[in-house]
Amino acid sequence: MPDLLTWLKERAKDDLLLWADQLSAANRFKVSIREVEGTALKNGLxxxxxxxxxxxxxxxxxxxxYNSKVAVIGCGGLGGYIIEELARLGVGTxxxxxxxxxxxHNMNRQLLATPDFLGIKKVAAAARRVDRVNPAVELLPVGLAFGLDNGTRILENCHVAVDALDSIAVRLELAEICQQxxxxxxxxxxxxxxxxLMTQFPGERTLQKFFAHNSQESGLExxxxxxxxxxxxxxxxxxxxxxxxxxxQGTPTRRRCLSIDLYDMEFVEIEC
Known part of the structure; x- marks a missing residue:
């Protein structure tokens, strides 16, 4: 009986592995779709x-x-789209x-908000959505408020954190934990x-500088x-x-903020 890799190579079209064959492999070898995808990618498929x-x-x-782990803090207006796009991109965890x-009131803009999900935890809806969009992606739901008391544990082994919050105070706590x-x-x-939009690397304090004179609990939204x-x-x-x-790759928005004005369709860089 062929092993998983041999079976995948026999069915690949050039170097492409079809979804039907991934599913068949998972059923045949009693492994997860995630394991099938990992085996394929590690072996040139x-x-x-x-x-x-x-x-x-x-x-x-x-x-x-596939080998990356990204934390998305907030699963509402920004977070739902972020999670969807990360999953479709192929970020593994x-x-x-x-x-x-x-x-x-979430339903006008939040991708994961549908009538059948009213009253459902946002992280539970996110897990169900990712399982449908890309079963090779592992979504780890954390149905807790992010803060200084649990942030280190939540971000453990993550390669990038993504701010999708609506609280400036919590956003600054997230920035401090990312620094640590x-x-x-x-x-x-x-x-x-x-x-x-801005991206902050370890050792930089762009976000803290940007919000240094703003102590509001919530943002302008x-x-x-x-x-x-x-x-x-x-x-x-x-x-x-x-x-x-x-x-x-590319040039992230480091030490600067991109201000986005969709009303007049203007994008302006602010040095920080």
């Missing part, structure tokens, strides 16, 4: 779901993403952190037509509203930053 990535990401890049349940653990932090925020499109735009920019950090 690309799951066909990622074939449109390959003109910008090579197979080694895809394997790096996602830690999703949020204490809340879905309410009706030497974890890069991708920050995003939204308010009405507007958004902000409480006053300017939250439409459907702003979180989708900013979340996508955050995922692009995560991808660059994980693969050590």
């Amino acid at each position: 690309l799951p066909a779901r990622y074939q449109r990535n390959r003109n910008m990401l090579n197979l080694d890049d895809q394997l790096k993403l 996602i830690v999703a952190v949020d204490p809340d349940v879905f309410e009706e 653990l030497s974890i890069p932090l991708v920050h995003g925020a939204i308010a009405g037509w507007y958004g902000f 409480k006053h300017l509203g939250n439409p459907s499109f702003t979180p989708a735009v900013v979340a996508s920019l955050e995922v692009a930053e995560v991808c660059k950090v994980l693969l050590n």
Whole structure:
């Protein structure tokens, strides 16, 4: 009887492995889809779901993403889109952190908010969504409020943390813990037509400087509203930053903040 790798190689089309064959392999060899995907990527086979990535990401890049662990702090407007895009990109492990349940006012903009998920924990909905979108991705749900008391444990062994919070105070706590653990932090925020993006590496304090004179508990979104499109735009920019950090490619928004104005369609860099 052939082993898993031999069986996969026999069925690959050139170097592409179809979803049907991944599923058959998991059933035949009594292993998870995640294990099938890992075996494929480590041995030069690309799951066909990622074939449109390959003109910008090579197979080694895809394997790096598979072996990466990213924490998403907040699973609402920004977080839902971030989790979705990370899963579709092929990031292997996602830690999703949020204490809340879905309410009706979330449904205008939050990707994971649907009528059948009202009253359901956001992290539980995220786990169900990722299982449907990409079963090779492991989502670890943490249904707790992030803070100084548990942040170190939550971010353990993560390669990048992603800020999808709506509290400036908690955002600054996240930045401090990332500093302590030497974890890069991708920050995003939204308010009405507007958004902000920055990436902070260990040893930098860009986020702390940016919010140094702002002690509000909540961000401007409480006053300017939250439409459907702003979180989708900013979340996508955050995922692009995560991808660059994980693969050590491109130019992240270090020591600067990208100010996003979708009303007048202006993107302005602010030095920090």
